[in-house]
Amino acid sequence: MTSFKEYLLVLLVVSCFAITVQCYGGKGYDPLGKIVKAQFLSSKDSKSTESGFATANADQEYSPVYVGSQDELKEADKIESLPGQPNEGVNFDQYSGYVTVDAAKGRALFYYFVESPQNSSTKPLVLWLNGGPGCSSFGNGAMMELGPFRVKSDGETLYLNKYAWNNVANIIFLESPAGVGFSYSNTTSDYKLSGDKTTAIDSYTFLINWLERFPEYKTRDFYLAGESYAGHYVPQLAQFILHNNKITNQTVINLQGIAIGNAWIDFEMGLKGTYDFFWTHALISDETNEGINLNCNFTTPNTSDACDKFLGEADIGDVFIYDIYAPLCLSSSTEPPVRIAIFDPCSDEYIDNYLNIPQVQKALHANVTSLPYRWESCSRMIGGLWNDSPLTVLPVIQELMTSGIGVWIYSGDTDGRVPVTSSRYAINNLGTSVKTKWYPWYIEEEVGGYAVEYQNLTFVTIRGAGHFVPSYQPARALTFFSSFLQGKLPPSYLN
Numbered sequence: 001m002t003s004f005k006e007y008l009l010v011l012l013v014v015s016c017f018a019i020t021v022q023c024y025g026g027k028g029y030d031p032l033g034k035i036v037k038a039q040f041l042s043s044k045d046s047k048s049t050e051s052g053f054a055t056a057n058a059d060q061e062y063s064p065v066y067v068g069s070q071d072e073l074k075e076a077d078k079i080e081s082l083p084g085q086p087n088e089g090v091n092f093d094q095y096s097g098y099v100t101v102d103a104a105k106g107r108a109l110f111y112y113f114v115e116s117p118q119n120s121s122t123k124p125l126v127l128w129l130n131g132g133p134g135c136s137s138f139g140n141g142a143m144m145e146l147g148p149f150r151v152k153s154d155g156e157t158l159y160l161n162k163y164a165w166n167n168v169a170n171i172i173f174l175e176s177p178a179g180v181g182f183s184y185s186n187t188t189s190d191y192k193l194s195g196d197k198t199t200a201i202d203s204y205t206f207l208i209n210w211l212e213r214f215p216e217y218k219t220r221d222f223y224l225a226g227e228s229y230a231g232h233y234v235p236q237l238a239q240f241i242l243h244n245n246k247i248t249n250q251t252v253i254n255l256q257g258i259a260i261g262n263a264w265i266d267f268e269m270g271l272k273g274t275y276d277f278f279w280t281h282a283l284i285s286d287e288t289n290e291g292i293n294l295n296c297n298f299t300t301p302n303t304s305d306a307c308d309k310f311l312g313e314a315d316i317g318d319v320f321i322y323d324i325y326a327p328l329c330l331s332s333s334t335e336p337p338v339r340i341a342i343f344d345p346c347s348d349e350y351i352d353n354y355l356n357i358p359q360v361q362k363a364l365h366a367n368v369t370s371l372p373y374r375w376e377s378c379s380r381m382i383g384g385l386w387n388d389s390p391l392t393v394l395p396v397i398q399e400l401m402t403s404g405i406g407v408w409i410y411s412g413d414t415d416g417r418v419p420v421t422s423s424r425y426a427i428n429n430l431g432t433s434v435k436t437k438w439y440p441w442y443i444e445e446e447v448g449g450y451a452v453e454y455q456n457l458t459f460v461t462i463r464g465a466g467h468f469v470p471s472y473q474p475a476r477a478l479t480f481f482s483s484f485l486q487g488k489l490p491p492s493y494l495n
């Protein structure tokens with residue numbers, strides 16, 4: 001039984017393998033699918049875990065985090081220039097390096113920080129997190145999605161991304177937790193302790209120390225943003241920040257809002273939404289859809305044999321799950337793939353090449369301890385060792401909604417990994433009511449997507465974007481992100 005279930009769940013959750021070489025993390029690796037599958041096969045890790053940190057109350061004790069001396073480290077982290085960067089147009093400052101989060105164990109997180117080209121001192125500070133678990137916010141977030149550079153197909157030179165999000169904010173990309181990308185621990189047994197809780201605590205410790213290194217940002221408006229499994233990281237870290245602000249009676253971190261995109265936030269709604277999306281996008285048959293609707297109850301990871309049969313039939317073929325209409329990056333093809341969007345589906349291979357060049361690592365102050373493995377966009381080691389992952393973080397989101405910070409959920413509407421339907425079902429379960437009803441939003445006279453404002457929550461779709469929203473629809477993504485930072489709904493046609 002288990003082996004049959006395992007087999008069908010491989011079909012169910014890992015649909016980017018076989019002839020394709022491209023996948024999130026390259027080489028057919030699907031970390032989010034892996035954790036969903038693990039939850040299906042064993043409910044042990046999900047059952048015992050609450051979705052976040054206990055709500056702060058006044059007599060709760062604050063556990064101080066490690067704070068190290070940051071003297072002169074900012075200057076040392078300044079990037080002179082990155083190998084292969086364009087000669088012109090790099091009119092912003094870049095920094096990168098390590099922040100120690102546990103000195104005794106020798107655990108340090110790698111970050112890349114890029115300031116805004118103009119008026120950076122008045123622009124907000126944003127922490128961007130990719131998901132996985134195990135995926136690099138630098139390699140994926142900065143170099144493929146929303147950072148100032150993209151890697152050319154030679155794998156060695158860079159070009160500027162006109163729609164980079166640092167046009168409107170100063171952005172930190174954090175490789176988290178230790179074991180991801182260039183982040184590491186000298187106590188390698190730390191890797192086995194990875195999970196949602198340790199990730200939130202280490203990310204918080206990183207921020208406290210980073211703000212000591214860059215003290216001019218201490219009181220700046222601060223936002224958290226991320227995608228996919230960061231649907232767990234971002235709300236949990238936000239909750240931890242607010243909780244610690246409360247028990248220390250100080251705005252230690254000036255959190256103003258969060259945005260999570262194509263975010264994995266609820267197991268049941270996630271899976272229900274996935275199969276509905278497959279059916280409404282003509283990827284599975286009527287019979288399979290009806291069988292799933294009649295037989296599957298995704299409330300717990302325990303599915304029945306009847307349900308398993310229909311899930312096994314839901315084979316969508318070799319579609320790139322993160323953007324169902326995108327071309328694949330085929331190792332056999334000699335011609336460049338037919339482009340639907342301007343986004344090159346082989347981008348992650350160029351990035352992998354670039355970030356493993358020793359001179360690039362030197363320029364980035366990365367890998368200073370000669371790690372015994374290559375840089376990978378998603379760490380198989382970390383993704384394979386995840387200790388706690390609650391089935392839902394909706395209670396955490398509900399708590400954030402009452403805290404007064406901005407809570408935005410966005411979704412690229414051609415993603416099949418965490419589809420727009422999954423987000424909508426999850427939002428419906430939050431029990432909030434509509435404040436500004438669903439409307440098309442516009443950019444340059446075209447519909448950029450749709451938006452709806454609820455009480456304490458805003459939901460925005462980005463039309464024609466897959467999972468990696470800023471990769472596929474850079475202009476629309478930047479408009480969405482600017483609206484989020486301004487706390488204003490995306491523009492309707494009339495204004």
Ligand SMILES: *[C@@H]1O[C@H](CO)[C@@H](O)[C@H](O)[C@H]1NC(C)=O
Nearest residue numbers: 100103105106107108186369
């Ligand atoms: C890890 O060990 C190396 C080699 O001893 C050392 O240079 C480095 O500073 C250590 N890292 C941390 C975060 O302590």
Ligand SMILES: *[C@@H]1O[C@H](CO)[C@@H](O)[C@H](O)[C@H]1NC(C)=O
Nearest residue numbers: 117118119120122123167168
């Ligand atoms: C920078 O700030 C100045 C003064 O507030 C303003 O006039 C100018 O338009 C800003 N420039 C940009 C690009 O935001």
Ligand SMILES: *[C@@H]1O[C@H](CO)[C@@H](O)[C@H](O)[C@H]1NC(C)=O
Nearest residue numbers: 058059062246247248249250
């Ligand atoms: C925060 O304020 C509360 C109530 O005013 C007080 O009891 C508590 O000791 C304060 N905590 C800290 C860390 O100062």
Ligand SMILES: *[C@@H]1O[C@H](CO)[C@@H](O)[C@H](O)[C@H]1NC(C)=O
Nearest residue numbers: 294295296297298299300302
């Ligand atoms: C799904 O399963 C849960 C827990 O086993 C149960 O409480 C619920 O009633 C079920 N829902 C349906 C529609 O069968």
Ligand SMILES: *[C@@H]1O[C@H](CO)[C@@H](O)[C@H](O)[C@H]1NC(C)=O
Nearest residue numbers: 042043044047300301302303
């Ligand atoms: C899953 O099903 C098994 C066998 O029916 C049962 O023992 C177990 O308690 C169930 N787990 C959950 C989380 O419902």
Ligand SMILES: *[C@@H]1O[C@H](CO)[C@@H](O)[C@H](O)[C@H]1NC(C)=O
Nearest residue numbers: 181182367370371373374375
């Ligand atoms: C770190 O550098 C060593 C060479 O010193 C290299 O073999 C290894 O692939 C690099 N690892 C990472 C994670 O960059």
Ligand SMILES: *[C@@H]1O[C@H](CO)[C@@H](O)[C@H](O)[C@H]1NC(C)=O
Nearest residue numbers: 401402403404431432455456
């Ligand atoms: C919205 O937040 C306010 C407090 O800021 C709270 O009273 C209200 O219950 C919240 N509503 C929802 C639906 O979260």
